[in-house]
Amino acid sequence: MTHNRRVPHLLLARPTIVQRVVLALLGAFFLVWLALLAYIYIEFRQALAVDQGLKKLGRALTAALAEVRDDAEAGVVMTATATQFQTLRISGNPAGSVLMELRDRQGGLIHASPALGRQVLDGRQGEVIDQQIDGQTYWVYRRDTGRWSLQLAEPRITGMWILERNAGRVLPYLLLAFPLILLPVWLAVKLGLRPLQRLADRIAERGTADLSPIGMDPKYAELKPLIAALERMLAQLRGTMERERAFVHDAAHELRTPMAVIAAQAHALSGAGSSEERERAQVHLEQAIERASHLTQQLLELASLDDAHQRLPKSVDVAQWARQILAQAAPRALARGIELTLDAPDSLEAQIDVPAFQSILENLLNNAIRYVHDGAQVVVTLRSDDERLTLSVEDDGPGIAESDHERVFERFHRGVGHDTPGSGLGLAIVKQAVSRMGGCVAVSQGLARRGVGFHVSLVLGGAG
Incomplete structure (x- = not known):
């Protein structure tokens, strides 16, 4: 309840x-x-500043008295005007009505409002001044004519009262x-809002896996950007789902081969009749396990880079970091007589996504060492300006056909013309990491117009 x-x-x-x-x-x-x-x-x-109402009343009364020659007649005019004014409440001033006083030019009193009592108005010709009457502030106006002296007074009106x-x-x-x-x-x-409600109902009726276009043409122009944005989002989701399905299919296909080899070699190892057969089966088994482990690690790395969450860039010495990565790859290069060279400043501070940069350099370096011939050269170059960091990995190996330059970054794509085993994910990881950092990667010829060169340009400070 x-x-x-x-x-x-x-x-x-x-x-x-x-x-x-x-x-x-x-x-x-x-x-x-x-x-x-x-x-x-x-x-x-x-x-008040231009023409106060008290002045208008004074002009009208003096105009009416201009033709009056008799004191009694002037008193009648004043009494009638006061009565009419009181009845109509022309002033609209609740603090009190207008007080009137009329004298002849010798100072004799002709008419005075009863409310004045013994008070005498003391105005100034043609001006509105303040005067205290019974403790209250009044506006007083005086206007003299040839025969009469007229004075009017009304309670002072304040802005707050208005x-x-x-x-x-x-x-x-x-x-x-x-x-x-x-x-x-x-x-x-x-x-x-009815079109929005219809749009909401149409979306609510769709299945959870339905990412097809909405197919709604809104009548109102204000809804067109919303519908267009939803259509773009659905198109992006469809593309993402298709890529994920293709990725899962390709990953399962690639893992099937090493897992089949592992199963076969394990069976061969268990049924080996001699020590030589056991050693040969064990070597093949270890190679298959290593390949499966490497492929699994690359799949996890690629999934991590596909994550929408952006890492915060850190300030590191990129040159020193590159030296450490080259030192880790040196034993494999020395075993095949490959010469590794780093062309970089002694120190190069930069704000970068460190794990993504490490993935880029490690995969480019591993790719070069894996596919070049024995005794080849691999040169890593690092440069920077105020806005960008450039990384190049070049070799003098067999290279990549120009027609294949665009496809080398596709997942599970492996070029033709060589028998070196690989997963086809190394350069895809490079492409994804570069994109995550807001950069770009290009392919060219390598050293001395031979081999291949990968040139990465990254925005300093994070993804652009």
């Missing part, structure tokens, strides 16, 4: 596009509300508009 109660909460907590749209609209309406308040405030300040008053007036309109805008947006989002 506890689990079931949590489900609605989890569903509500799960983010959706509709939720994001609603929140975005709320944020947009909030920004519009702030922008309107800012506009009203700026408009209010500009109105914001507080209009915030409540604008908000209901925005709240009324919100659902009217939200509904069509929600419908647009819901209808716009």
Whole structure:
């Protein structure tokens, strides 16, 4: 029961596009509300600076009094104006209504608002000034004509009052508009997501091993990049699966031969009738085991390089590392009179994927030693600049036919014209390791236009 109660909460907590749209609209309406308040405030300040409402009222009243010659008639005009102003609440100022005072040019009082009591307005001709009346700040405006002196006063309006008053007036309109805008947006989002739902349903209906093209032509332009990306991904997965199936098939085929030899030689060893037969069978058995072990090791190395996980580059002395690899290969080279030479600086620091670089050099070196004739030369060259590290392994052996240069890096491919045993994986490992490090490898003629040369160019610092 506890689990079931949590489900609605989890569903509500799960983010959706509709939720994001609603929140975005709320944020947009909030920004519009702030922008309107800012506009009203700026408009209010500009109105104060250009032509204040108190001045407009003063001009209108003095224009009405211009034709009045009698004090009693002027008092009637002022009383009627004050009553009308109070009724219509033209000022809209809740702090108080407009106070009016009219005197003749000799200073005699014609009319004064009852709220003034004994207070006397002390304005300045043609200007709006501040005056304290009963502890409250008023704007006071004075305008003199030929016969009359008119003074008007209203409570001073602050910017904060403008914001507080209009915030409540604008908000209901925005709240009324919100659902009217939200509904069509929600419908647009819901209808716009239907193609995505159809795409999801089509993918969900496919089998786990179905990597065939989706075959969907989206109506909306925004979905075309998504469909294209999915089609590319499926094509890459199909290629990967095909390569893996071919790799497993070839690996099984290559392992079958040494395993058959091992079984045959083990049978021959157990049934040998003499010591010579046992020794011969044991030698063949050890050779078959060595070949199977070498092939297994290369398969594991190739699988490791196929792994998508990238190793972090390390700073090492590549020249010193190369010397160690050549020293390990030296006994096999000396046994056949092969001359190994390293042409490299005394020290060469570089940021590289060390295991991948080791695979490259070891396999190129083993490949050269395996296929050159006795007494041949193998030269390893190391160079670098600020961006790239170059490695070359060249020999003066039988070489590789130019027509076969591209195929030598294929897995389990072994060239013709020689009877040297091998797995056909060494150069494939080189190609994969070079690709992992963001580099490239090329094949050319070897030393003195004989043999073969492999030239590797690697990006310093890791895969590019």
